[in-house]
Amino acid sequence: MDSERTGVPKALVALAVAVGVATGSYGIASAASGSDSSPSGSGTSPRAMTAPDPQHPWGGQRSDETLLTGDTASKVEAAAKAKVPNGTIVRVETDADGNAAYEAHMTKADGTPVTVYVNKQFEVVSVESR
Numbered sequence: 001m002d003s004e005r006t007g008v009p010k011a012l013v014a015l016a017v018a019v020g021v022a023t024g025s026y027g028i029a030s031a032a033s034g035s036d037s038s039p040s041g042s043g044t045s046p047r048a049m050t051a052p053d054p055q056h057p058w059g060g061q062r063s064d065e066t067l068l069t070g071d072t073a074s075k076v077e078a079a080a081k082a083k084v085p086n087g088t089i090v091r092v093e094t095d096a097d098g099n100a101a102y103e104a105h106m107t108k109a110d111g112t113p114v115t116v117y118v119n120k121q122f123e124v125v126s127v128e129s130r
Helices: 002-031 070-083
Strands: 088-094 101-108 113-119 124-129
Touching: 070 088, 070 101, 070 113, 070 124
Parallel strands: none
Antiparallel strands: 088 101, 101 113, 113 124
């Protein structure tokens, strides 16, 4: 009789542990993938992929924007540097917000973050300071 009593609680404990691990794993996987199971179903917008911080005031690269390479990257960088002398390029990429074809995320000489928007003719159309 004694072995029956200890067998039932062990089975319940094992079941509880299994359910807890499964639930926790799902929560971690959901957080890592950025999925949203809230009733609103809002999900995660591309802009919210990586939140800005003092070291990266623009946040991380958005999933709907593509890093530029080669000649296009060189031309966008040149246009941005001409507009923001002594600035440092952080990254150049396509612009998904419709401000221009491309954008250059930069830091001015004084450390101020700035985004330079460049059209397909590699002309600066606007500069946005943060």
